[in-house]
Amino acid sequence: MPGTRAARRTREEVDATLQVAKLDAAELLPTAHCLAFGLGAHGGAGDVCLLELEPALCQQLEAGRSLVIRGDKEEQAVLCSKDKTYDLKVADTSNMLLFIPGCKTPDQLKMEESPCNIVHTEIFGFSNNYWELRRCRPRLKKLKKLLMGNTYEGPDSPKEKDSKCSKYTTEDLLDQIQASEEEIMTQLEVLKACVIGGYWRILEFDYEMKLLNHITQLVDSESWSFSKVPLNICLQELGPLEPEEMIEHCLKCYGKKYVDEGEVYFELSADKICRATAQLLLQNAVKFNLAEFQEVWQQSVPEGMTTSLEQLKGLALVDRNSRPEIIFLLKVEDLPEGNQERFNSLFSLREKWTEEDIAPYIQDLCGEKQTIGSLLTKYARSSMQNGIKVYNSRRPIS
Template sequence: MSEIEVIFSPSTEDSGTFKLLELPPDLLKLVEAAVEGNSSLALSVKGGLEEDAVLCTDEKTYTMRSVVLSNSVLVVTPPQTEEGQVDRIAIRDQLHDVIELVPSLPKLHKLKGILRGAEYDEGHEDEEMDDEDIPAESSPMRRKFTYADALQLQASEGELRRGLRDMRILNVGGRLRPISPSFLNTILELILNHLVSESVPHNAVPVDQLCLALEEHEIRRTVTLQVLAWFGVIRGPSWEMNVDEVLKQVALGILRPHKDEPVSEDEFLAQWKRAVSDTFEAQVSLTLLEGNYLSTTLPNRFPALPALLYFPSSSLPIDPAARFTDLFLTRSRWKAQDIAPYLADIAVDSKERDKLLLKYARAMTDAEGVWYITRNKI
C-alpha cells in the first residue's frame, strides 16, 4: 500500500487566500468550451463597497453569495512523485464555505439617476456637451459619463448594450445621453413619413437616403443610425425595420400624457392608427403595450366606456417588496396576465417571477378566474 505524507504548508500566507467557486451548468459549459478550444474567456467581478459582488460573463450577470459547507474542504498541493521520496501533500488552506453563483438581472437602474439632466432633445443637434457648458454643481459622473464608465456597472457588456437600447440612451460625442421621448417620437414619425412618401419597403430601407432625409430636419447622422439600430437591423446599406417596436414607441408617445386622466380606448386606437398610416394600421394592437397601461373606464359615462391610463413598469421601484407595494396600492387585485408584465424586469425568468408572487401575493379564485391580492396589509 502506497503512503502519502501529509504536512501543513510552511507558508503562513496561504491561509484565507483560497475561495471555492461553484459554477452553474451554463457557465461550466463556457469554461469547458474555452479550455477545449484553447480560447480566452472574460470573467469580471464587479461591485462597490455598499454592493453585493456579481460575476459577469460577456452576456450574463451572476450574484455571488457565500454558502456554508457542512464539511470542511482542504486545499492541498499535488503529491510529489520524485523517485526515492515518499509522496507528500501540503495542506494550503481550509475552506468552510463555497461561493454560489445565481443568475441575476443586470444592475442598470442607476443609469436613470446618473444621467438625469443630460437628456438629448430637439435643438441639441449641434451641442457637444463640453464640460464648461455643464453647471459646476453637477456631479463628475453626471458631467461626463461615458460608455467606459457604464461598463463598471454591475452588468455584462451584452446586457449593457441591450439596456442602453431599451432605455433609449444615445452615445453622443462620447457621452451617454437619454433621448427625449418626444424627440424620439418625432424621429420615428419622420421615418414613417419617409417610407410612405418614397414608397420604400420597411424591410429594405436605404440607410444613406434615410439619413439624408432626416438631416434636412437637422437630425444628425450619428443619432439617426443609433435610432435605426434600436428599432431594427442595419445590414450593409439597408435597414430592416422592427415594425412592432416602432408601433409600440409611437403608441407610448400618444399614451404618455394620460398618466392621470384616462383616454378612451377607441380614441387612442384611432390616434395610433393615424400616426402610423394605412401601411401599418392593421398591426396596431394593445398587446404591444403590455406593462405600460391600465385598463379602466371613462369617469361619469354611462354606459361605461373602456379607457386607458399610462402606467409603465419602468416607473416602478426595482426592489420587489416596493414593487408589489406600489402595484397593490394602484389596484387591490390583479389577474395573472395583467401583473406578469410588471414583474418581467425584476425576475430573471418565469420561475423566479412565480416565487415572487408566492412571497408577496396570494391567489384567490372567483367566477372571473384567478386573482392575486397582497399578502400583507398596506
Template sequence: MDRNLQQVNTILNLAKLDESDIKKESHVLQFIPQIFDSKKVKLLEVSKDTLEYISSGECLFIKGGEDAHVIICSNSNTFELKEAETSNSLLLMPSLTHGKLIEDTGSRTLMKQEAFGVYHTYYEMRLTKPKLQSLRNALAKYPYKGKNSELTKEAVGLSFAELKSVIQASEEEIINQLQEMPAAKVRGKWRLLDVGFLFGWVSYLDSILREKELSLDEIAPSNVEDWMGLCKTIIDINAKCISLFMEVDEDSLKWKSKAVSQLFALYLLPELRAFDSNDFFTAWQQSMPVGVIANEEDLNGVALVDYDSTPSLVKYLPEFELPEEINERLDILFRNRAKWTLQSITPYVQALTDHNLNVAALLTKYTRSSTINGVKYYSSKY
C-alpha cells in the same frame, strides 16, 4: 513533529484499515506556523466550465456596491456569490497528488504535505440573470435630445469601459441590453435617446412620407438615412432608430407597430400621468404614422387602462420606472390594478425572471391566482 510509518500504521489500525486498503504513498499533513487568515483569503467553488474558462487565460470580475449584492462575472454570464458553510474542514494546500495518479508499486513512503489554511466556509457561484435597470438609470443622466440641444462640444455620456465598471453584468449582457434599449453612441460616449427626440424622429420621417405620398414599404433604408441626414441627425442614431422602429427585409421597410405605438404612448402620457381613455385613444391613433394601427394590448408594459374609474383613465406606468425588487414592484402593480391577466402582467415581471424561474413560476411564488369566467387572474398574496 514528523510522523513515521509506524505511527501511520497505528492510526490505520485505530481506523480499522489495513495497509492493503491504501496506496503505497501516504500524505502527512503539516500546518505552517503562520497559517493564512480565512478573512483575507477566500475559497470559491467553480464548475468545470468555469475552471476551463479561467485556465484558458480569461478573467472573472467581482462587482458590488454599498446598495447592491456582490456578483461575479465572466465575459458572458453573471453569477450570484453565496457563502456556504460546511461541517468538514477544508484545507488549502499548494498542491496535492490525486489518489488515481499515485502508482501502487514499490515500498510504502510518506510525503510531507503543507496546509496553508483551514476553512469552514466557501463561496458558491450561482448563474443568475442580471438586473439591468441600473444601465438605463446611468444613461438617463445623459439624455440625447437632438443636435440643437447639445450645450457643449465636449463629449458627454459614459464610455463602454465606464459602463462595465459600474453595471453589475457581464460584458456580453451589457452589449445585448444596449442593442435592445434606446441608447446610442454620440462622439464615443453612450447616451439614452430622449422620448421626445425619438417621437420627433418618427414624426418627421412620417411627414416626409406623407408629403411624397409614399408608404414606408416603398422606400429603402438608404432613403431614410439620406432624408434624416438633412436634419443633421447623426448616422449612428439614424441606424439605431431604424433598428428600434422598423423591420428591415433586404431593401424593404415596415413599421414595428408595437414599438411605435409604445413610443407615442410614452410621449403623450407623462405630463398628465393619467388621460381620459376616450381622448387618449383618439389622440394616440391620430398621431400614428401612416399604416400603424394602435391596439390597447400595445400599452402592456407602458400604461394601463382603468375601467373602474369614472371616466375610465389611461395611466402612465412604464416598466422601466418600477423598482427591481420583486415584492416592491408587485406592490405597486397591485395598488394600480387588483387583478392582472398573464398577458398584461408579463411585460412588468419578465425582466425579473432568471434561469430557474420563468414568469409562470415567479407569479406562482409571489402572487395568488384565481379564475373568473374561464380567465386566470393574478392578485396580491396579502
C-alpha cells in the same frame, strides 16, 4: 494526519496511529498522507478565498477568459462572466478546508509507476468557508438611471456645451453596472442608447420622436412602403435637418436593416411606431379616457398603420373597472427590480390583477426555469371574481 514540518513519520508510526484509532489498514487506501504546516506556510482563514465554480465557468477560465467581481461598497457583490451574472455569497463549512499544492488524488497515485505508501505533504493554508455562486438576473436598473441623468437633445442643445454633465464610456458602465458585458450591451440596445462622441447616450424622448416624425413624413411624401425605406435618400433629405448618424440610429431603433441589390434599406415596424406614439400621447396625461385615447391614437399614427392595445404591453395599463374606462402610462422599466418589491409595487397600485394584465409587468422576473405561473404562485394568491381568476397579494400592502 497533521504534524509539524520536522516530524517525518515512518510507516511503522503511521500503522501505530491507525491501531490507536482502531482503524484497519486493510480497509483503507494504501497511501497515507502525512500533513504538516511548513515554516513558511501562510494563507490562513481570511487570507485566501475558495470559489466554487460550475464546469462551464471553469472551462472559461481554462480557456483564458476572465471572471469579474462587480459592485459598489453599498451593493451585494456579483461575479460576471462574459454573458452571465451570479450572486456571490460566502458559505460556511464545518470542516476545515486545507490548501495543499501538488496534492494527488487516489486515482492519480494509482497511475504512478512506483507509488509510495506514505506521502509527506506541506499545508499551504486553510479556510472555514468558501464562495458559492448562484445565477441571478443582471442588475440593470442603474444603467438607465445613469444615462437618463444626461439625455441627448440634439447637437445644438445647451447641455452639449456643459462639461459638468456626466457621460459614460463602455468601460465606465462595465465598472459601475452589476451585469455581464453581453447583458449590458443587450440592455443598451433595449434602451435605444447610442454612442455619441465616445460616450453612451439615451435620446431625449421628444427628440427621438422629432427624428421619427421627420422619417415618417419623408416616407409619406415620397410614397415609399414602410417595408422598404432607403437609407441613402433618408440621409440626403434629412441630413440638413439633423445629424446623419442620428437619422440612421432612429431607423435602427424603429426598423430592421437589410440590403437589396447593393442598397441599404430599413423595414419600419408599425408596432414600434404605434407604441412610441401612444407613449407620446400618454406621457402628459395622468389618466386618459380609453375610447377617446384610442380614437386620437389611431389618428396620430402614419396612414396605413393600425393601432392595437396589444402594442402597449408593459407600457400602459387599462382600468376596465372605472366608468368610463381609462388608460394610463405604466412602464415596466420604472418598477423595482426585486421580486417582492415588484409585486408590492403592483399590488399597491391595484389590489386584484388578471394574469393577462400582470404578465407584462413580471415577465422579466422569470429566471431560466421560472414561469409567470410559478411567480404568481409564490408571490400572490388566486381567487375567482365574476368567473375570472384574479390575483392579490399574499401579504398586507400598506
